[in-house]
Amino acid sequence: MHNHRPQELTVDRAAGTLRVVWQDGHASVYALHWLRANCPCASCREERRAAALQTDLLKLTAGSPPSAEIVGAELVGNYAVRFGWADGHDGGIYVFAALRQSCPCAECNPSGPPPLLPDD
Numbered sequence: 001m002h003n004h005r006p007q008e009l010t011v012d013r014a015a016g017t018l019r020v021v022w023q024d025g026h027a028s029v030y031a032l033h034w035l036r037a038n039c040p041c042a043s044c045r046e047e048r049r050a051a052a053l054q055t056d057l058l059k060l061t062a063g064s065p066p067s068a069e070i071v072g073a074e075l076v077g078n079y080a081v082r083f084g085w086a087d088g089h090d091g092g093i094y095v096f097a098a099l100r101q102s103c104p105c106a107e108c109n110p111s112g113p114p115p116l117l118p119d120d
């Protein structure tokens, strides 16, 4: 598990990315909009479940997209990080082990990153 602790965690607001360097030296670069789209909080997970069942395209495209701008980051114990987004949303706890599994690099996930695993 110690490999799932980052030694470095950098938000690049200009590039819109989060860069994580893990204990083993591997670096993962996540797009902030991907992180937001995979927000692991209960209400976002419920929304995605509903959207997956939603057949009404009008409803799917209604409303403004959620913010992908990070305004705050806070460590949760030594196993996760919690992000605050510009629109006030801050309930998502991103578990490092899940982030590492969803590393978007071609070496870890050649066919694209899997959705972030929920914390349960």
Ligand SMILES: [Zn+2]
Binding pocket: 039, 040, 041, 042, 043, 044, 045, 089, 091, 092
């Ligand atoms: Zn959320």
Ligand SMILES: [Zn+2]
Binding pocket: 026, 027, 028, 103, 104, 105, 106, 107, 108, 109
């Ligand atoms: Zn990787």
